[in-house]
Amino acid sequence: MKYQTINGHNFYNMVVNASNRLLEESEYVNSLNVFPVPDGDTGTNMSATFKAAVKEIEGLNTESIAEASKKLAKGALMGARGNSGVILSQILRGISKGLEGKTEVNAVELAIAFKEGSNSAYKAVMRPTEGTILSVIRAASEAAIETDVKDIVDLMDVVVNAAKVMLDKTPELLPALKKAKVVDSGGMGLYIILKGMYDALKDDIKAEIKDIKPSEAKMQGAQGTEDIDIKFGYCTEFIILADASHADKFRDDIIPMGDSQVVVGYEDVIKVHIHTNDPGAVLAKAVKLGELSKIKIDNMREEHREVLLSKEEYNLKNENKEEVIEAEEKKYAFVAVAMGEGITNIFKDLGVDYVIEGGQTMNPSTQDIMECISKLNAEHIFVLPNNKNIIMSANQAAEISDKDVRVIPTTTIPQGITCVTMFNPESEVDENEESLKETMSMVKTGSVTYAVRDTEMDGIEIKEGNMLGLIEGKIKKVGSSYCDVAEEVLSEMIDDESELITIFYGADVSEEEANEFAAKVEEKYEDLDVQCYRGAQPLYYFLMSVE
Template sequence: MEHLNIDGRRFYNMVVNACNELEEKKNFVNSLNVFPVPDGDTGTNMSMTFRGAVSQISGMQDLSIGDISKKLSKGALMSARGNSGVILSQILRGIAKGLENLDTADASEVSNCLVEGSKAAYKAVMRPTEGTILTIIKAAGDKAASSTEEDIVKLMEEVCAYSEEVLDKTPEMLPVLKKAKVVDAGGTGLLIILKGMTEALKNDMDIELTDKVEDKQTSTVHDGTDDADIKFGYCTEFFIKAKVDDISNFKNDLAKIGDSMIVVNVDDIVKVHIHTNDPGVVLSKALKLGELSKIKIDNMREQHRHILENEYPIEEQVNKEIETEEHKKYAFVSVAAGEGLVQIFKDLGSDCVIEGGQTMNPSTQDILSAVNKLEADNIYVLPNNKNIIMSANQAAELSEKNVIVIPTKTIPQGITCLTEFNVNDEEKANTKNMLESIDKVSSGSVTYAVRDTEMDGVQIKAGDILGLIEGKISKVGENPYEICYDLIKEMVNDESELISIYYGEGLNEEEVNSLTKRLESEYEDFDVQSNCGKQPLYSFIVSVE
């Protein structure tokens, strides 16, 4: 049976089948992650993006192919997660453009929509890299454009065969793929979609979207802890108006009466955040340095009880707070994973913290929803992860508000940006200062290998502890505390003054304290700060400034 035209029903079943196939094979796509760290989420991001798009056309088989593709594109735009998801959403946007206003599509129109998908994808990326999903959609478009087939099934089979041929060559295009002995994950995901669409058309299948429990993107604060587990009950923060050259003695005094301490000295302002059981003592010590302003003290035990009673997710808690806020000049949306890191960002002035990060990239819709709930003249977004920047930019483009994305790739970069921010400065000055501050901080992390591999001649076994500097593997060993120490030692240079450690969930606090004391002894002139981030997957996130 020839397929000379595709109507809305056929196209609907094609994309639903492709969605089911990608969901089934997403873990395989994840396994193609170049680096052996536990954040290989390309398959997850593409599957959630595509599933979000397909859910928007549920039950719309009777619409025209043009209308279905348009609704599919809009759904993908809002559901896009991670770089691969954003690029996939742009591919679908181009396909919708190629099918615009059509009731049905013949082979030449299907070819054109694939070409438009390629154009849209390349246009969305500032510096396109070959050997990626971009290369595969271009191969699909090029093959379709050069084909003389009128039967759409045969056309799609040609497209899939050529796309797979090009995919097999991606390791020759990207050295990092060749070293890891894998083909590109995003390109693989796209090929799965193309094959799934072809299969449904060829067999004239009527498909239903398979049931799936949506991946949880927000966590609750309820973690089984009791009020008694909160060692220091009052979150205390304020500013000291004073020109202080040396605040080391002040910081040493505070360290004895609290934890989660952050003290930043900028010009004639000292910003202080600490968890303590006696805010009065903290304020008394601060008054010796100068005048205090913007004092804020929160009873964390009371907050904890309130959250337990309501069992609200963190995002809902934040949204409830946002609804009561008045319009202001500036507001911040940040992304962070881990109860401790979420609290640090809120304490430093972030109005909304979307809980996410590695393996849990928020969608364009998640970020846009947070932005829309804020009432401010200027809204800054701190993605704090290189794989979230494109979704943040897409949300900024969709918003009618003045949204500025500061392209922070790490948690330390986001924290530094918040400490550099000055509410009294104009938007352009603040944006410039925060962009410049990104280059001032060196970021590292300690995690574990999820598979055997070889990187730069180094043999890595699953379970090995990995130390990364700016996302590149620098240390391999067995002890996360030793790896963290060695990592910081490599990161320190002659201009360094501050070492910040954010330790993850499940670590031994005594060993963390021993590591901190060892660093303080090694770097006597440095300010060494240790904070409980409770982040998953990463034993340590560290920065040197």
């Protein structure tokens, strides 16, 4: 096929085909993670982000490439997961900016849009690292600008080839990639997207959005079969195509009509979620603001009866557990990200308002964080990501929100718990923000997990199945026993200034094993306080902190 211009319909097929290809290859992209711990989730995060983007344009029938790209970018922005997903959302945001106001574009205009995508991605990263997805989009966009081809299929061919050349160079730019003999995983994800877009245009593919299989969606089974009282029976979700400035008033209007209200506004879209007994009344109020889209009403009582027969309905269980929004405004509120029932309960016991399930291998999206922020009636909201791969999504949520949201860039669970413990509700918000950032820097964190592949890092030979001891995310110890490795990690973390050791044992460690290990630590460091808690976190046998 030959195309001198492309419009919204062509663009739709290009990005949907790209999303499908990335979904198919997401596990392969995950496997390129150079770090041998079980958290290689780049492919999962990028695929989930792009899937959220194309879901936003599902069924869209428009000639305008500007309209299609704007909705795509908005979906990616809200659905962004992990650093790779946030960067991808910024690429799409920049491309949308470059296509603004256009019904169709020629090769020159599309090349400019790709360059805008590259610029936007680089601006989103505080310290851009070459040899990553950033290098790939930059090389692709520069090649697009420099070529003089007129046919857009030929342009996309140039873009894909330039992306592949740079992708193959990433090991030369990042020594860790070269040592692991892999290319950058984020760059590979982007290459798959660009190739999918090219193939759709070249082969005239009329793409349909593929669904993620349950086994790929990282869902947990519903726990228990106890009967519950569902006060409001219809889970109602929809989008209002209206000015986002109306979101707060609409949220106030529907508070008496149900519970679990979530009303999120962004530009010209308001997304609504509510559990109610009268969906019609809610929709009648909504239609006064603007046109309604993507209306979804589920009978939760009927669905729950099915859950009692089958433990596969994870989302329903979570929705039924949502807490009613506190009506009275308070000065401070907290949102934290955590994995593991025990750690979640610790955060809640410390007064954290919402704990989002997530962490290694399961990064929450910008929208997940936004929805928690939207539920809170507080003057100031602190978000604790507790994982370096969630900080960008949290920052993006804070940027979108019209509330005062402060992200404390915690990278570990112990940092987050210490921050909540040391928080002073009597202090002013700026003072608290500064104090929490200082507090988190005083917490040393160690962990023990297992190796998922053979490799060598920093002169340490690692075999698949080895126990790995990490300090501040860097592999320091390797062994065959997680208790022995944990002891070695602690010995390197403890110094003359140390006063407190905190141990969180994971889902694969028995209470007896944990108590024996804690007793051994207490005996070895008799001058230090030792605390041991059930974290029940997956993947990590121990999370430990020294303060």
